[in-house]
Amino acid sequence: MDETVRYPVPAYLIETATERILIDTGLNPAAIADPAAHYGRPDLFAVIALEQEQSVADQLDLSTLTKVVLTHLHWDHVGALQLVPASVPVFIQRREWLAGHDDAAVQRNSFLPLDYADKGRELILIDGDHDLLGDGSIELLLTSGHTPGHQSIRIGELVLGADVAHFASGLDDHRFPLFADDHEQQKRSADRLREMRDAGSTVIPGHDPDILHPGPVTA
Numbered sequence: 001m002d003e004t005v006r007y008p009v010p011a012y013l014i015e016t017a018t019e020r021i022l023i024d025t026g027l028n029p030a031a032i033a034d035p036a037a038h039y040g041r042p043d044l045f046a047v048i049a050l051e052q053e054q055s056v057a058d059q060l061d062l063s064t065l066t067k068v069v070l071t072h073l074h075w076d077h078v079g080a081l082q083l084v085p086a087s088v089p090v091f092i093q094r095r096e097w098l099a100g101h102d103d104a105a106v107q108r109n110s111f112l113p114l115d116y117a118d119k120g121r122e123l124i125l126i127d128g129d130h131d132l133l134g135d136g137s138i139e140l141l142l143t144s145g146h147t148p149g150h151q152s153i154r155i156g157e158l159v160l161g162a163d164v165a166h167f168a169s170g171l172d173d174h175r176f177p178l179f180a181d182d183h184e185q186q187k188r189s190a191d192r193l194r195e196m197r198d199a200g201s202t203v204i205p206g207h208d209p210d211i212l213h214p215g216p217v218t219a
C-alpha cells in the first residue's frame with residue numbers, strides 16, 4: 001500500500017461486416033474530477049484517482065453500436081454505459097446482473113449502481129458460455145471469481161480476459177487484487193484462460209500497462 005500503481009482502463013470495439021460491438025465502456029466522464037463526490041463514496045476513492053484523456057463517447061459514435069458486452073459491473077467497466085443509447089442491447093451474465101441488484105453482493109463487490117441503474121435499457125442476460133453471433137466467431141466465456149458473473153470474450157484466437165487477471169502474470173502466479181467475490185473461483189477462471197493461452201490463444205489481461213502496446217502481452 002506504500003506504492004502507487006497507474007494502470008489503463010480499456011474498452012474494446014469489435015467490428016465485423018454487420019456488427020459494431022463495444023466491450024465494456026470505461027470510466028464515467030462525469031466522475032473523473034471528483035469520484036468520491038460523484039458516487040458519494042469517499043471511502044472507496046480515498047486511495048484511487050481517475051484520469052481520462054478521452055471518454056468512449058469521444059472516441060467513437062456510440063449511436064452506431066449494434067451491441068454492448070459488459071465483462072462485469074465494476075465502475076471502471078460500466079462507467080460510461082449511460083452514454084450508450086438505450087436501444088443498443090447490452091449482454092451480461094445473468095448472475096452478474098442479479099448480484100448488481102443484491103445489497104450484500106453490491107457491498108462485497110464495491111459495485112456502484114449509479115452507473116448501471118438504467119431502467120429502460122434492452123438487456124440480454126446470459127447463462128454461462130454463449131456464442132454471441134451464432135456463428136462461433138465470438139464467444140462469451142463465464143469466468144467468475146473476480147465478480148459473481150464475470151465474463152471474458154473470445155474472438156477467434158484472441159481472448160479478452162478482462163479482470164480474471166489484472167496483469168498478464170496473474171494467469172500463472174495467481175496474484176490477484178485483494179478484493180474479489182471469490183478468489184478460489186478466480187483461480188479456476190485464471191487456469192481456464194491459461195490453458196487457452198498455452199494452447200495457442202492470445203489472452204489480453206484486464207489492466208496490465210502493456211495492453212497499451214499492440215500485440216500479445218506476456219508476463
Ligand SMILES: [Zn+2]
Pocket residue numbers: 072074146163
Ligand atoms: Zn473489475
